[in-house]
Amino acid sequence: MTTQNHPPQIKIRAIYMRGGTSKGVFFHVPDMPLPAQQPGAARDAILLRTLGSPDPYGKQIDGMGNASSSTSKAVLLARSTQPDHDVDYLFGQVAIDRPFVDWTGNCGNLSAAVGPCAIAMGLIDPARIPQDGLCTVRIWQANIGKTIIAQVPISNGQVQETGDFELDGVSFPAAEVQLAFMDPADEGEDGGAMFPTGQVVDQLDVPGVGSFAATLINAGIPTIFLNAQDLGYSGRELQGDINGDAQALARLETIRAHGALKMGLIQDLREAASRQHTPKLAFVAPSASYTASSGKAVEAQDVDLLVRALSMGQLHHAMMGTAAVAIGTAAAVPGTLVNLAAGGGERSAVRFGHPSGTLRVGAEARLQDGRWVVAKALMSRSARILMEGTVRVPGDCF
Template structure:
């Protein structure tokens, strides 16, 4: 039986923040994959190694975690005043779909650096050593992100002494600004889709749970750790090895998605795993991070743990960090109360890998809370570049 040979597609493998992904330039994709649809999804699934019933992604570039099962497309921006359009796909590890419903805040960092690496930024803007501001249009959620990328000698400066908990080695600091980061959605929703800072959420198997539901950065449902039998000091193993706990978290996510208007029926949640995120918060406490480092209660304002694609994240998703910072800035939310209450412009929170500081500017307009921007620091670097190869068998029109 004859089999088609592998095809090769220009690609760059990058770390951004505490995530990794395969980056593509839109014009270098096979023609059928240059537009949204099944051909693009099949290509990206094969690149990453999904769907994989073994949950290992051995036959692909993925790392069998939500943080490493990602693809990105960059292109010259179609939006006035922007440099690049950035489209993000979260590839399910074991199920047959790619979720395009949200952004990856960590890979937003790498998107800024990749824009420079790829020649999307005019050379005259890179002539002087210092900082180059890349204006990114985040196409999934239709928002603007400013990536302040250090440059030297006309190139991205990747090495440096900036340390990020959850990343082993230091690198150069990239500052991200998420402008007007509330996800307004197709129906023109608000920062708080229900209109409330705290709602009573009916969750099968858990009962009535107080929840703060917010759309800043990415739609997120916040609950108190104590209300779901947690402490807020948990590491990945404590949650991801507990099938009953994961079922309860998924029930909570479905209930939140329904209340936020993200889905109309519970069944729709199966094809929208990337959003909303679920996070639980607690007041400061001492704990040992996954690296073995001791995190002291006095070093943080609160504790936050978040789930991505059905599993507890090893650190913190960048978009969820935006949600944390925004909710912390608004008095009365569960996040704000866990941090001690009152007005604040920034917050440092403890996560499984260590700590993270994020700032947010929120204000009331006509009685409604709005967030104008959120700021945090990450780092990014190229891990490998060249071509990714995928078997043409089974790709159908994606190979054309």
């Protein structure tokens, strides 16, 4: 028997964190191998191998991923190159069954972990960190070119991670991290693309599927909102009601692809297959009582509306943070499907029901020169370091 020489594994410093209802592997860019310190194939290959993708079994057994879009994520942090910002934050959504990393959008849930992680990595000037109180971390979200301001709780000069803030979709309470997504609408090159078609409600024609009223919005993350009833749903669905139905998922993906085309995010329907992270597809319904995935009873009077959203082709177990920004922004604009599902009128905040429970998000919208403008969207999440040290990947993986 002959022995073939294989390269050893290499170590890369990393922090494994929960942020909101997501988990990801966080890297400090200078700690990565030199070829991966710049965008490109080497970086993608290392992130794929770290998470355990592509995995034809869909389990990510040989990596840090946990076989869901919420847990197959990577974050790259560095000292900010932007004026008046502390940290540059780049997010990669790592596909599970394909060799693909999607860099087209942000992760709002992991945004809550960026401030605490930046402090842990020593990226924040110690003079800026109070002995007790809140540390303001100004984050440059490099995927979408937007500012996020995080208020990170500090106790005895250290990030306070434990607490009594409860977040539906997360098993245990933790400390609250307040987030402000500044100017969350994507203004685009033409200076006004929060609603890329110029309408708050469009008719989305999907050949072979149907024609749907739709609100197409660029805020937090590009999102297509539909009425649940038009899809044959109630808005009370849990993951098991949809994710086991291959025909339904294919139908929803077809709708998403046509929505992406109408939003100008792709030029050909075939491009949607390589742009899974954006846009998101969500459907809304008026408030109603239902039982959340945890068994918790959500009463109709406790929410303004119901929202279900898909991420990477599957119904999300709770709600993506960036989609929550889109929900809050759309709710603040009279006449959108989100606003109408919540009862219409002027709103600066909504509490919506999702598969794991409820979430409150705020946004203030105003008409300026004939177009809608949103200064910021607000919500609270929590974050916690789960493990820190080094990840190992085969030395020939990139």
